[in-house]
Amino acid sequence: MSDLVEDLLAGEHRALARVISKIEDRSPGYREIVSELHRHTGSADVIGVTGSPGAGKSTLVDKVAATYRERGETVGVIAIDPSSPFTGGAVLGDRIRMGSNAGDMDVFFRSMSARGSLGGLSTATTDAVTALDAFGKDRVIIETVGAGQNEIDIVRTADTVAVLVPPDSGDDVQMLKAGILEIADLFAVNKADLDGANRTVQQLKEMLHYGQGRAGSDADDWEPPVIETIADSGEGVEEFMAAVDDHLDYLDASGQREAKQRSRYAAEIRALVRADTNDLLEAELAQRGGIEAYVDEIVARESDPYTVTEEIVAPLRECLDAPSQD
Amino acid sequence: MSDLVEDLLAGEHRALARVISKIEDRSPGYREIVSELHRHTGSADVIGVTGSPGAGKSTLVDKVAATYRERGETVGVIAIDPSSPFTGGAVLGDRIRMGSNAGDMDVFFRSMSARGSLGGLSTATTDAVTALDAFGKDRVIIETVGAGQNEIDIVRTADTVAVLVPPDSGDDVQMLKAGILEIADLFAVNKADLDGANRTVQQLKEMLHYGQGRAGSDADDWEPPVIETIADSGEGVEEFMAAVDDHLDYLDASGQREAKQRSRYAAEIRALVRADTNDLLEAELAQRGGIEAYVDEIVARESDPYTVTEEIVAPLRECLDAPSQD
Numbered sequence: 217m218s219d220l221v222e223d224l225l226a227g228e229h230r231a232l233a234r235v236i237s238k239i240e241d242r243s244p245g246y247r248e249i250v251s252e253l254h255r256h257t258g259s260a261d262v263i264g265v266t267g268s269p270g271a272g273k274s275t276l277v278d279k280v281a282a283t284y285r286e287r288g289e290t291v292g293v294i295a296i297d298p299s300s301p302f303t304g305g306a307v308l309g310d311r312i313r314m315g316s317n318a319g320d321m322d323v324f325f326r327s328m329s330a331r332g333s334l335g336g337l338s339t340a341t342t343d344a345v346t347a348l349d350a351f352g353k354d355r356v357i358i359e360t361v362g363a364g365q366n367e368i369d370i371v372r373t374a375d376t377v378a379v380l381v382p383p384d385s386g387d388d389v390q391m392l393k394a395g396i397l398e399i400a401d402l403f404a405v406n407k408a409d410l411d412g413a414n415r416t417v418q419q420l421k422e423m424l425h426y427g428q429g430r431a432g433s434d435a436d437d438w439e440p441p442v443i444e445t446i447a448d449s450g451e452g453v454e455e456f457m458a459a460v461d462d463h464l465d466y467l468d469a470s471g472q473r474e475a476k477q478r479s480r481y482a483a484e485i486r487a488l489v490r491a492d493t494n495d496l497l498e499a500e501l502a503q504r505g506g507i508e509a510y511v512d513e514i515v516a517r518e519s520d521p522y523t524v525t526e527e528i529v530a531p532l533r534e535c536l537d538a539p540s541q542d
Numbered sequence: 543m544s545d546l547v548e549d550l551l552a553g554e555h556r557a558l559a560r561v562i563s564k565i566e567d568r569s570p571g572y573r574e575i576v577s578e579l580h581r582h583t584g585s586a587d588v589i590g591v592t593g594s595p596g597a598g599k600s601t602l603v604d605k606v607a608a609t610y611r612e613r614g615e616t617v618g619v620i621a622i623d624p625s626s627p628f629t630g631g632a633v634l635g636d637r638i639r640m641g642s643n644a645g646d647m648d649v650f651f652r653s654m655s656a657r658g659s660l661g662g663l664s665t666a667t668t669d670a671v672t673a674l675d676a677f678g679k680d681r682v683i684i685e686t687v688g689a690g691q692n693e694i695d696i697v698r699t700a701d702t703v704a705v706l707v708p709p710d711s712g713d714d715v716q717m718l719k720a721g722i723l724e725i726a727d728l729f730a731v732n733k734a735d736l737d738g739a740n741r742t743v744q745q746l747k748e749m750l751h752y753g754q755g756r757a758g759s760d761a762d763d764w765e766p767p768v769i770e771t772i773a774d775s776g777e778g779v780e781e782f783m784a785a786v787d788d789h790l791d792y793l794d795a796s797g798q799r800e801a802k803q804r805s806r807y808a809a810e811i812r813a814l815v816r817a818d819t820n821d822l823l824e825a826e827l828a829q830r831g832g833i834e835a836y837v838d839e840i841v842a843r844e845s846d847p848y849t850v851t852e853e854i855v856a857p858l859r860e861c862l863d864a865p866s867q868d
Contacts, residue, residue, distance in 0.1 A: 254846030520580030
């Protein structure tokens with residue numbers, strides 16, 4: 217085991233921060249580290265929080281994290297920021313500390329952004345959750361803006377997904393139907409003291425009542441509750457946290473936590489295999505003199521895209537068709 | 543050469559329709575057909591027409607196609623419809639015929655939709671363009687709604703991309719910035735007799751003047767013209783077609799037609815190789831007893847996603863690293 221892994225498992229936050237940096241940078245050795253850490257995972261609850269900008273996600277997440285700390289639970293927060301450049305280690309813990317009584321490193325806050333592709337961000341987030349879980353955090357919160365499909369894919373890797381809705385967002389509730397509604401295990405109408413909050417709560421309840429959304433709902437009789445919160449004052453935060461725990465209990469009792477985990481692992485294997493194979497093929501193409509020689513043939517009508525593709529893929533096909541030596 | 547390919551090259555519209563059906567269905571043998579057809583391509587101008595629903599795309603495309611026919615040029619139209627179910631061969635030519643004096647099959651109209659993935663639709667569209675080009679159509683028009691990234695990817699495979707903008711769409715002009723503006727080689731403000739058309743034309747010209755958009759504009763001194771059309775009455779259609787030809791002339795004179803074509807072929811090779819390799823790996827996974835056995839190991843913490851991925855990818859890596867026998 218590497219020293220870094222050992223230090224992380226011993227509870228050193230500095231080692232945790234370094235591991236997550238390696239994960240984010242795809243530094244040499246990060247895969248071995250994540251592999252080693254995997255066997256120490258399985259005890260954290262992973263909670264996804266998403267919602268449109270201005271819904272009050274960060275305020276609510278800070279309050280929730282602080283309340284977990286007051287109860288003696290440890291927390292890690294990963295805030296996904298796909299648009300802005302990487303904010304770096306300086307943010308570490310700062311945001312949480314300011315708003316919290318805890319003032320300790322047991323709320324570990326990390327902002328992650330897409331250095332490379334958003335697909336890469338998704339894998340990096342999964343790996344960062346592994347690190348936080350192996351470290352021993354009781355609760356891991358993934359916070360995303362929920363803007364695009366990639367972010368939806370990231371937040372849905374959580375055990376429990378909370379969708380924050382701003383009040384009087386009649387249009388937004390309609391918008392929610394496209395992708396977000398399906399993944400919500402609970403809704404929070406935040407800023408519930410503002411005008412229109414009641415109407416938004418009502419709209420959400422009606423939508424849920426008429427059974428729109430909820431993917432894969434055959435084996436799924438969970439009905440997402442709608443919680444009213446005022447994150448600024450802390451009102452409703454306890455109810456929010458109770459609803460999260462209700463859903464986690466439901467997942468355990470119904471066997472769905474394991475089922476969800478299994479399908480997540482399957483998806484992760486597929487994504488990793490795809491990424492690695494693409495890298496291999498790009499290297500193979502480069503070794504064969506690059507793609508331009510093939511393009512020359514196609515332009516000259518001496519070959520065509522399907523024939524070229526078969527030439528490139530054929531060695532793989534033969535290789536895989538050959539009887540295995542295992 | 544197959545009879546079907548021979549019939550297509552001999553100018554039989556029925557063979558063309560059957561080939562495009564095979565392409566759309568991914569029927570056995572479609573790849574060999576497209577491969578054979580490729581060497582007969584290279585003479586068609588490919589024109590992409592996109593714009594929001596209600597911008598008047600189909601009316602304009604019909605008028606443009608009919609005008610090409612009156613000039614003695616042959617035309618194929620592929621209308622991309624990613625949302626609705628496949629409309630089938632019945633649509634063949636009907637829409638065009640109704641609005642046209644030509645009344646012949648030399649305007650070949652085909653609606654295509656996403657049977658499988660949108661990625662598949664993109665490949666199928668490219669293949670259908672190959673069939674129309676090999677058939678000898680002088681002009682191939684790809685018509686899309688321009689809603690998502692996939693449709694943008696499809697329409698940008700054209701030599702010349704026209705973006706239709708409805709009048710008084712101040713908000714829409716802002717929206718255009720996200721993706722569509724960059725790919726437009728010319729704009730048409732359709733329904734130019736309606737209120738607000740002048741303002742929209744003005745807004746577009748200002749936006750273009752301030753140089754927003756235009757990806758890869760270093761080697762690119764083409765300034766997209768803004769044409770006013772009234773597709774219903776045919777007003778502006780000649781100007782629209784002249785602007786298309788201006789752009790095609792510009793592409794030829796600047797060498798960009800070939801450069802664009804080369805980068806399209808490179809992208810096509812990569813997409814096909816990726817798709818084929820994914821199929822191979824899924825088959826390999828199935829042969830190894832499916833992904834579930836791997837998930838079992840991961841859940842039991844006997845293995846982890848990266849280790850499993852390496853087990854699956856290692857045979858490919860060895861295979862590709864082995865000295866080539868060519």
